[in-house]
Amino acid sequence: MSTPTRPGKVGIREVAVAAGVSQGSVSHYLNHPDRVSADKARRIQDAIDQLGFVRNNAGRQLRLGQSSTIAYLVPDVSNPFFASLAEGVEVAAARAGLAVFIANSNRDRAREDSYLELFQEHGVRGMLVASPNPIEDRLAAIRARGIPSVLVGQRASTPEQPSVSIDDVSGGYLAARHLIEAGCRRLAFVGGPLRIRQVADRLQGASAAIREEPGVTLEIIDVSSRIIAEGHEVAEAIVDRDPAARPDGVFAVNDLLAIGMVQTLVARGVRVPDELALVGYDDIEYAGSSIVPLTSVRPPHEEFGEAALDLLLAVSSDTEPPESTQLVFPPELVVRASTRR
Amino acid sequence: MSTPTRPGKVGIREVAVAAGVSQGSVSHYLNHPDRVSADKARRIQDAIDQLGFVRNNAGRQLRLGQSSTIAYLVPDVSNPFFASLAEGVEVAAARAGLAVFIANSNRDRAREDSYLELFQEHGVRGMLVASPNPIEDRLAAIRARGIPSVLVGQRASTPEQPSVSIDDVSGGYLAARHLIEAGCRRLAFVGGPLRIRQVADRLQGASAAIREEPGVTLEIIDVSSRIIAEGHEVAEAIVDRDPAARPDGVFAVNDLLAIGMVQTLVARGVRVPDELALVGYDDIEYAGSSIVPLTSVRPPHEEFGEAALDLLLAVSSDTEPPESTQLVFPPELVVRASTRR
DNA sequence: CTGAAAGCGCTAACAG
């Protein structure tokens, strides 16, 4: 027999037999439907429906040498900021006929590595990577193997690495400046670890604003993670201080921390913003609906995700690479009740 | 030449040449490291590092006939409820040596379908599916092709379909009962469309509670999507009514709606809970830090995700399938300020 | 312990 049908397995071969055509025609039908006669097309489609044929991606990809999925690696799926980026990424990907697989590293170095490895093994078309860790070396190595990537949320330090980020230094400046203008004199920066680029940049911007204003002090409250629970702890510690020793304005390095803080501050009877004004960062959807609506530094969200994917597409196309491969968006300050005295 | 080295491409073949061993030995080293002599193992590893070899998943999977990734299809990545499930899913997956790819259908039927198709093409080991749509038929067809799945967040209606869900009827009952006990007499259920199983079940539970209490009425306010923005709209409409015509207790079918509602109610000067008490559903992390902290019906989160993955593993193993393949967790009511009069 | 070789399912180049 030249084309035996194996029971149980439904491949292109079984479809061909059922439709009474050759394997090649089925493949043609699948990939260039217009190059097959209407009659055979119908018979093939019928056979496909009948048999419930699903084309095997492994075979296809092995043959083609590339897939049509792109990967989006996120440090924390439960941070709404990354979720809202994902929306934009998917919109742009759909437009380009690509599917997006999201993977969650949970900020864990080892898991980041293993997903990065996995993506390569899977031959993804490209990757979008958001990470609190220094990861450019790894991305450079991956790029050398032909897989392009865009660093998301952090400006790349080498010109070869495309990135999409916001200007965190000016975001930090905006936040601190605003607190000063609201009358705060003893500021605190809540965030860490400082080795994280975004954290350091935001602090740097805040420091610059403080330096412009003699008499205003900046205390740094270092935290190891940037989640709601950590905000609770920091706020507890602040409330436990002698009232005179408390900061009167806090710039939290992200909204999760800020939300946690407001929650505890309010619960412990500290008046926000009167006794303590608070600015967050990212302007996640929940910032505006916090116990005390949160003033926050707002990066673009969906546009940001779209920009990242478009950039990835641009750098991976054969055409001339785009003018600039390091997009930096300006942040905006969204003022809400947490700083409105 | 029997093993030519193609420049640029680094495959198992190139590694073999560089290490001076055969292709088969490299593969052995990769898959059964203990079956290779220490000397060759070292040489092979050196060659791998040197060349930056990454094994090609397409070839591997084609040969093996299966992959070691599982898929998690989510209707909305930006809903923190699904994000918190993801954490649990990944924990359990990591334990089993599996990687999780998350895909976002954005509640869109067509996108759901195309991801489901894609997962099959990719030969995932199994899928976890959360969907507001009726999707069991599709999953049954996929199961027939050998890919197991677990329906998440919705009890399956056929015994063959494994599922992990909470008892939404009793969740709805809990919510409405609580509002009644808080003194509410004109309740409103905010949610929709009613063809969504979870929505219908929650309403059914609420109705049961109302029937127990003569004199209490239940108004149904139908919405088409269950997001924060929709909550804003519903609240606007309620505030625009004559005060006497407003409900005094609202059960929102999820926290997103409830959060949007509180935000608008407070902004428009309606006192929550005094004029209007509010209960949400899902107990997402932000419910507790809402402008008025939200009473909510709480399903398990991480445990839920873990349970789903464990169930998937259990049904896909060759061993006897577990006693019960339809896990239903009981919900709890978490009482916060939004109903505390 | 090691190597040679077959073949997983598919696509595209080529011949008819």
Next chain:
DNA sequence: CTGTTAGCGCTTTCAG
């Protein structure tokens, strides 16, 4: 327009 066929990279028998 249709069929035949050669691999894509890998794993795994099976011999040695």
